Amino acid sequence: MAKEGNLQAPTRHPLDWKAPAFYDEGALHKEMERVFDICHGCRRCVSLCKAFPTLFDLVDATSNGEVDGVAKANYFKVVEHCYLCDLCYMTKCPYVPPPQFQPRFSAPDA
Ligand code: SF4
Numbered sequence: 001m002a003k004e005g006n007l008q009a010p011t012r013h014p015l016d017w018k019a020p021a022f023y024d025e026g027a028l029h030k031e032m033e034r035v036f037d038i039c040h041g042c043r044r045c046v047s048l049c050k051a052f053p054t055l056f057d058l059v060d061a062t063s064n065g066e067v068d069g070v071a072k073a074n075y076f077k078v079v080e081h082c083y084l085c086d087l088c089y090m091t092k093c094p095y096v097p098p099p100q101f102q103p104r105f106s107a108p109d110a
């Protein structure tokens, strides 16, 4: 059953940092664009930290109003505001596993 607003300890899924793709900048940008596009379509976390309004302001400033209009060089303006508090992951997002929307935000299996 999907749960929301819980107080369980955050789960950190392992990163596949030994894979060559982990260091592929093109693959990184592609994944960031995918995730940013999901958040742009949702915007539920806008009040949680500065990362979200930064992303949404960047999208809203584009001519087409879409994530693909944001320069890749600006992606890290979003990332640098994340301090890994896990609030979005643990309390807001409907796309984390195991709920029904998996695997859109799922981490690689260990
Ligand atoms: S983990 Fe915390 S700081 Fe990072 S994006 Fe989510 S809410 Fe913001």
Ligand code: SF4
Residues within 6 Å of the ligand: 038, 039, 040, 042, 043, 044, 045, 046, 088, 089, 092, 093, 094, 095
């Ligand atoms: S709930 Fe999930 S998809 Fe929506 S803005 Fe937050 S992290 Fe992004």
